Amino acid sequence: MSHNASTPSHSPALRAALPVALTAALTGLALLSLAACAPRAMSPTTQTAPTSHPTAIIVASTNDPLRVPGSDGLEHLEYDLLFTNVFTAPVTLTSVEVLDGPGGRSLLKLEGPALGAVTRQGTGLSNALPAGQAAPGEAMNPIPERSTASAILGVVVPRGQVPARLTHRITYSFPPDARGTSAIGSLTVDGPDLTVQRRAAVVIAPPLRGPGWFNLVGCCAASALHRYLQLVEGGHRYLKPESFAIDWVLMKDGGLFSGDGSKNEQWYGFGAEVVAAADGTVVYTRNDMPETDIGDRSPASVKAPKDYIGNSVVVQMRQGVWATYAHLQTGSVTVKVGDRVRTGQPLGKLGSSGNSTAPHLHFQLGDGPDNTTANSVPFVIDRYTLVGTVDPAAVAAQEGGDAPPRFTVIGPARPGDGTLPLFFTVADFR
Numbered sequence: 001m002s003h004n005a006s007t008p009s010h011s012p013a014l015r016a017a018l019p020v021a022l023t024a025a026l027t028g029l030a031l032l033s034l035a036a037c038a039p040r041a042m043s044p045t046t047q048t049a050p051t052s053h054p055t056a057i058i059v060a061s062t063n064d065p066l067r068v069p070g071s072d073g074l075e076h077l078e079y080d081l082l083f084t085n086v087f088t089a090p091v092t093l094t095s096v097e098v099l100d101g102p103g104g105r106s107l108l109k110l111e112g113p114a115l116g117a118v119t120r121q122g123t124g125l126s127n128a129l130p131a132g133q134a135a136p137g138e139a140m141n142p143i144p145e146r147s148t149a150s151a152i153l154g155v156v157v158p159r160g161q162v163p164a165r166l167t168h169r170i171t172y173s174f175p176p177d178a179r180g181t182s183a184i185g186s187l188t189v190d191g192p193d194l195t196v197q198r199r200a201a202v203v204i205a206p207p208l209r210g211p212g213w214f215n216l217v218g219c220c221a222a223s224a225l226h227r228y229l230q231l232v233e234g235g236h237r238y239l240k241p242e243s244f245a246i247d248w249v250l251m252k253d254g255g256l257f258s259g260d261g262s263k264n265e266q267w268y269g270f271g272a273e274v275v276a277a278a279d280g281t282v283v284y285t286r287n288d289m290p291e292t293d294i295g296d297r298s299p300a301s302v303k304a305p306k307d308y309i310g311n312s313v314v315v316q317m318r319q320g321v322w323a324t325y326a327h328l329q330t331g332s333v334t335v336k337v338g339d340r341v342r343t344g345q346p347l348g349k350l351g352s353s354g355n356s357t358a359p360h361l362h363f364q365l366g367d368g369p370d371n372t373t374a375n376s377v378p379f380v381i382d383r384y385t386l387v388g389t390v391d392p393a394a395v396a397a398q399e400g401g402d403a404p405p406r407f408t409v410i411g412p413a414r415p416g417d418g419t420l421p422l423f424f425t426v427a428d429f430r
Helices: 012-016 019-028 112-116 305-311 393-395
Strands: 057-061 066-069 074-085 092-099 106-111 119-121 150-160 165-173 187-188 203-205 212-218 229-234 235-240 246-250 274-275 280-286 311-318 321-328 346-349 360-367 379-381 383-389 425-429
Touching: 057 165, 066 379, 074 165, 092 112, 092 150, 106 112, 106 150, 112 119, 112 150, 112 203, 274 393, 280 383, 305 321, 311 346
Parallel strands: 203 379
Antiparallel strands: 057 074, 066 074, 074 150, 092 106, 092 165, 119 150, 165 187, 212 246, 212 425, 229 235, 246 360, 274 346, 280 311, 311 321, 321 360, 383 425
16 A cells, blocks of 8 residues: 655746745745744644544555464454654654444554554564664664654454454654644544455465474564564565464474574474475475574575575465475475475475574465565465464563473364464474
């Protein structure tokens, strides 16, 4: 979704033709001559007439909400809102409310810490730092002037109750003594209005076999890299390349590796067979990138966009849908471009090549063959057992300890057929 704005301007010739006195008068009366505006306190508008007002922020979205049935039994509607501060001072978002269409019921309202948890400074690759968190040595700030922020939104509704449209009511504030407050007519933004995608999620088979596969990074947690990652293609559109992607690691007896986990070979999933999740045609393979050392966040082998997924296989499943199997073990890829593959056919082995800090399978569907220029496509797995969920707070409490982390899976186990395994769930595949 994009918004274009233009501002009328007078040519130098026209300005030269105007009498000096008239030019000075027009300049003095201009709405945005902020130096002439006396600061005053603002409050949300109470007008009932359907008039629009100047605002301090512009709100847009990365995409229309995409829907997917999650392993929690609910429908998840996923999209990002983008906020641009066009004011002279920092702007603080005070609430973001999602409504079931214009005049509809409230589906989600975020304020305070809950809003801060899903809001990140910047857009595109600059949104790596949450707006409510400070980097070491930095103060916590609202959206600075002439800057942007993103809200990573996930609206959850019961099955069968997915709305056709979503709209928003957003409130914000800024310092009452800011220069130019008299030019702002409202502290509320109504919109944007978005159409919920009606297309059903793509049904696939599991890309791995056996028990104990842990979704370490996945939908639909706003704090997960896959969910908040944004890219920009060609300077003209935002992309959400990994919203529904999953990083699978193998768990055994509550652990991910033997020993101290400092070597790829110590991780239980390293070398596991990766299989085709659907029939299709191979359109891309890579097999020559080295394994990345454990914990290396800036591997020397990653020098270009295509290097991020490391050794990999990309399969076109159908018109407009491609499956990416990434970070495969060096030399393990068994297919070539042009091959027709069948569901369950081996493609390679789980590794840690490319932009990887530990052995895992990064799996995703996209609407293009290159995951750096494609949008993520929602999918569900046809048959699997949902073993349970790992409590993220319990994992965080172990960080920084001397002992390897141990994960407690909270059940009971049940069928997960036809759903997307959500963040921090554990699945058994056939």
